Amino acid sequence: xxxxxxxxRRGAAAIEFxxxxxxxxxxxxxxxxxxxxxxxxxxxxxxxxxxxxxxARGVDFSLPGTQAMVLELGKDLGMKATGADPPGDxxxxxxxxxxxxxxxxxxxxxxxxxxxARDYSQCINLRRxxxxxxxxxxxxxxxxxxYGTPDPAIVNGSTGTIATYMTDTRARMGAFTLLPVPQVxxxxxxxxxxxxxxxxxxxxxxxxxxxxxxLF
Numbered sequence: 001x002x003x004x005x006x007x008x009r010r011g012a013a014a015i016e017f018x019x020x021x022x023x024x025x026x027x028x029x030x031x032x033x034x035x036x037x038x039x040x041x042x043x044x045x046x047x048x049x050x051x052x053x054x055x056a057r058g059v060d061f062s063l064p065g066t067q068a069m070v071l072e073l074g075k076d077l078g079m080k081a082t083g084a085d086p087p088g089d090x091x092x093x094x095x096x097x098x099x100x101x102x103x104x105x106x107x108x109x110x111x112x113x114x115x116x117a118r119d120y121s122q123c124i125n126l127r128r129x130x131x132x133x134x135x136x137x138x139x140x141x142x143x144x145x146x147y148g149t150p151d152p153a154i155v156n157g158s159t160g161t162i163a164t165y166m167t168d169t170r171a172r173m174g175a176f177t178l179l180p181v182p183q184v185x186x187x188x189x190x191x192x193x194x195x196x197x198x199x200x201x202x203x204x205x206x207x208x209x210x211x212x213x214x215l216f
Contacts, residue, residue, distance in 0.1 A: 061137065099181065099192075
């Protein structure tokens with residue numbers, strides 16, 4: 001009789017364990033997945049910030065040594081060099097941007113007519129946000145910039161500079177609201193100044209991926 005009761009208790013415990021497992025195992029797996037994703041998201045933010053600090057200070061990301069630093073920053077997230085086979089799990093997009101107003105067109109000689117009656121039809125990107133530089137490191141097929149992509153035909157393949165940013169519509173940005181539109185004589189970010197933006201994206205297993213940007 002004692003043996004029978006002990007066996008019954010073991011059977012009941014096994015059933016209870018199975019029932020509890022149905023509940024807590026998915027919770028445990030979900031917690032691990034969310035925790036891993038949060039860690040990768042924080043790491044993505046750090047990569048974007050670190051690259052943004054360097055970019056705003058004039059670091060040249062077209063140099064192999066500088067690119068190696070970016071790859072080191074993203075190494076734990078699976079980032080590999082551009083063109084790697086197999087490709088990596090991350091991409092960093094660097095963009096220099098500017099807003100064009102009449103003083104910039106004047107300085108470039110993109111006008112006709114006298115002061116007060118000037119024709120700026122030559123200054124194609126007047127009152128537009130434009131890219132003045134673009135460089136991408138990593139798996140370029142993963143994601144494009146949230147704010148547009150300049151036509152590769154106008155981007156210098158060796159330096160990333162865009163010489164025709166005032167006169168070529170292909171240098172225009174997409175929708176951009178991270179900075180207020182500059183106005184002549186108003187405080188704040190000025191037309192003709194350069195802002196430096198870095199976007200970072202890394203794949204996350206079982207998740208859509210982590211994205212972050214920094215703007216300096």
